[in-house]
Amino acid sequence: MAERPRRAVWRDTHWRSIFAQALVLVALAGVAAWLVHNAADALTRRHVASGFGFLEHTAGFSISQTLIDYSEEMSYGRTLWVGLLNTLLVSAVSIVLSTILGFIVGIGRLSSNWLVAKLCTIYIETLRNIPLLLQILFWYFGVLQTLPVPRQSMTLGSWLVLNNRGVYVPEVVFGHGSWIVIATFLFGLAASFGLYRWAQHTQQRTGKRPVVGWAMPLLIIGLPVVATFALGHPFSLSWPELSGFQYQGGLSINPELAGMTTGLSIYTAAYIAEIVRAGLLSVARGQREAAEALGLPRQRVLWLVLIPQAMRVIIPPLASEYLSLTKNSSLAIAIGYPDLVSVFAGTVLNQTGQAIEILSITMAIYLALSLITSGLMNLYSYAHRLEGSA
Amino acid sequence: MTAFRAPPKHHEGPVEWVRVHLFDGVFNSILTLAMIALVVWAVPPAAKWLFIDAAWHGAARDACEGVSGACWPYIGARLGQIVYGFYDAGERWRADVVFAFGAIGLAWLVIPRLPRKGWVGGMMLTLYPLVAFVLLSGGWFGLPIVSTERWGGLLLTLVVAAVGIVASLPLGVILALGRRSELPVVRVLCVAFIEVWRGVPMITVLFAASSLLPLFLPDGWEFDKLLRALISIAFFNAAYMAEVVRAGLQALPKGQYEGAAALGLGYWQAMIFIVLPQALRTMLPGIVNNMVSMFKDTSLVTIIGFFDLMGTIQAGATDLEWASPNVAVTGYIFAALIYWAFCFSMSRYSAHLEEQLAEGERR
Secondary structure (H helix, E strand, O other): OOOOOOOOHHHOHHHHHHHHHHHHHHHHHHHHHHHHHHHHHHHHHHOOOOOOHHHHOEOOOOOOOOOOOOOOOOEHHHHHHHHHHHHHHHHHHHHHHHHHHHHHHHHHHOOOOHHHHHHHHHHHHHHOOOOHHHHHHHHHHHHHHHOOOHHHOEEEOOOEEEEOOEEEEOEEEEOOOHHHHHHHHHHHHHHHHHHHHHHHHHHHHHOOOOOOOOHHHHHHHHHHHHHHHHHOOOEEEEOOEEEOOEEEOOEEEOHHHHHHHHHHHHHHHHHHHHHHHHHHHHOOHHHHHHHHHOOOOHHHHHHHHHHHHHHHHHHHHHHHHHHHHHHHHHHHHHOOOOOHHHHHHHHHHHHHOOHHHHHHHHHHHHHHHHHHHHHHHHHHHHHOOOOOOO | OOOOOOOOOOOOOHHHHHHHHOOOOHHHHHHHHHHHHHHHHHHHHHHHHHHHOOEOOOOOHHHHOOOOOOEHHHHHHHHHHHHHEOOOHHHHHHHHHHHHHHHHHHHHHHOOOOOOHHHHHHHHHOHHHHHHHHHHHOOOOOOOOOOHHHEOHHHHHHHHHHHHHHHHHHHHHHHHHHHOOOOHHHHHHHHHHHHHHHHOOHHHHHHHHHHOHHHHOOOOOOOOHHHHHHHHHHHHHHHHHHHHHHHHHHHOOHHHHHHHHHOOOOHHHHHHHHHHHHHHHHHHHHHHHHHHHHHHHHHHHHOOOOOEHHHHHHHHHOOOOOOOHHHHHHHHHHHHHHHHHHHHHHHHHHHHHHHHHHHHHHO
16 A cells, blocks of 8 residues: 555544544434433333334224224234235325326327327426325315215216215126136237247348237137136126115225325326426437338337337336325325325324334335335346446 | 429418317327317316306305305405414514515515625525514514414415425535545435435324424423424425435536646535535526425425414315315315415426526537
C-alpha cells in the first residue's frame, strides 16, 4: 500500500471518515437505547403485556369475509392470515382489472381517433387528481350502499345482480370428473404453445412458416369440449336466486370488496395508462415508420412492434405501481373491508393494545412484499437488458 | 410499370377533419360511435342530476326532501365547516389572513415576471410558517388560543400538506445526499430509512404515530395529536422526496462534481454551491409531482380521526341531520372538485416546468 502523506489526524480524510461514522453510530445507539428504555418504562407503567404470545390467544370476533376457515374461537394468529389473504385477494383482483383498463386507456390516449384520445385524457387527468380515499368512499357510500334492497335488485337476466348486499354473478360448480376437462384444457394450451414455438423456430431456420393456426383452437377449445361431452357435462352453473330477503347461490361479492376493487382499479388504471403511454412514446419513431413501410396494418404495428419494445420500459414502473396498489389496499379500513390493516392493525390492536408487536408485524409484511417485488424486478431488468448496455 | 398518379388531394375543412380524426377506417368508425354512445349515455343524466334535478335553495334538510338530484343547500349550510372545521367562528379571519399570504407568496413564485424569487421563496419557507403558526394557534399578541383539535376542513388539509411539503424537502435532500455518501455507515442507514418508509403503507405510519410515538417518549412528554401526525407525514414524505432528489443528483453530469473538486471545494461547499443549485432545477418537476401525491395523501388523516376536508365531508355524509344518498354524493363531488383543482393546477405547473427545462436543454 502506498505511503499516505503524513498530516495531522484531524485533517486526514481517512481518519475523518472513520471518526464521522463512529460518531453517527454512537449517536444512533444512544437514541435507540433511550427509546427502548422509554418504551420498557411505559409498558410496565401501563401494565401492557409484551411479546408475541398474544398470537395464540382466542380472537373472539368475527370477520365478514374469510378465504380460509375461521371462527371466533380461533387465535389472533389466524386473524393475521385471514387479513393477509384478504389483502392479497383485493390486490390481485385490482391488479388484473387496473392493468386491463390502464392499457386500454393508455393506448387510447395515443389513438389517432380524436374522440378516444380526448376521453382517455379526461379520464386520466380527472382520476389521478382526486384522492383514492375519496374515490373509495364515493363508490362504497355513494354508489354501492345506495343500491336498492335485494327484493328490488338491479338485474341483467340472472347473469348479474346488483343490490345493497353486494354483487352476484353465476358461479361455476365443478362436478365429478371436471378436473379431467381442466387437464385437457391445460394440455391443449401447452401443446399449442409448443406448436407455436416450433413454427417460429422453423420460420427462423428455413424462412417458411408452417401453417399451424388451425390446430390451436382445436387443441385449446376442441379437446375440452370433447372431454366435456365424453364425461357427461361435469360442469354446472349455480345461479343467484332470490329466496326470502336474500340472494342465494352464485358467486357473491360483498359491497366492501366490490367498493375496494372498483376504487383501486379505476384509480390505479389512470397511473398505469400514463406508464403505458410513456412506454409507447419511448419506442424510437423509426420502429413504427419501418413497420408501416413493411405494410403491416395498424393493429399489428401496435401489437407486434411497439408494445413488445415498450414493455421493457413499462414493466419496472408497472411493478412499482402494483406495489403501491397493494399498499393502497390498506385504505380498506375506511369502509370496513377486512384486510390486513383493518383486521390486525385495527381490531386486534384495539383488543390487545400491543401496538409495538402488531405494527411491527404489519409493517414487516408490507416491507417483505415490497422487497420481494423489487427483487423480482431487478431479476427481470437483468434478464431483459438491451444487448451491449450495462 | 405503374402509371403515374396524381398527387393525393390536399383536403381541408371540418368535414375532412372529421373523416381523418374520427372515421378513418371501419375500426375507428365503430370506436367513434361507441364513444359517442358512451358520452350520450353518461353526460346528460349526470348534468341533469347535478343541475336540473338538484335542489338549489333552502337552508335545512327539507330543502332536499324529495329531490332526486344534488343537494347544494347542504354545501351552503356546511361551507364554513368544510373550509375551517370547528375553528371558532370569530377567529376565522386569522385563517383567511394565512390563506391570503400563502396565495400571494405562491403566486409570486409561480408568475415568471415577478422579481426576487429567491428572497420570496426564503420568506415562504421561514417567516411564513412562523407567522402562520402564531396566527392559527394564537396565544401571542392577545390572540385567543385555538387548540389544534378545532382545526379542520380545507384549513387542516392545507396545513398538513404545507408542513409535509416544507419539512420533507430538506429532510429528503439530506437523505439523498446520505444515500450517495462515501461513508458506508451513513449510506446503509439512509438506504434502510428510505426503503422502510417507502415499503409500508402510509396508514400504518399514521397508526404508529398515534399509538407508538407516546410509548417511545418519556412519561410526561405530552405531544399534540396533530403534531404527532405531522411528524410521521414529514418523515414518510421525506423518503419519497429523497428518491426524487437522488434522481436529480444522478442526472447531473459528473464533470460538475469533478470541477468542484478541482477548484478545491470541500464536500459541503461543492454540494451547496455547485451541485444542489443545478440539481434542484432539474428535479423541480419531480418535486411538484410528489407534492400532488402528498396533497392527496393528506386525506388519510381522516382515518385516524381528524376532520380535514375529507373527514368533514365524510362526517356530513353520515350526519343524521342531513343524511341521504344525494347529500353524501353531493359532498363527495364538492370535495373532489376542491382536491382536483389543487392537484390539477400543481400537475399542470409541473408539466410547464418540464417543458421549460426541455427548452433549455435544446438550446
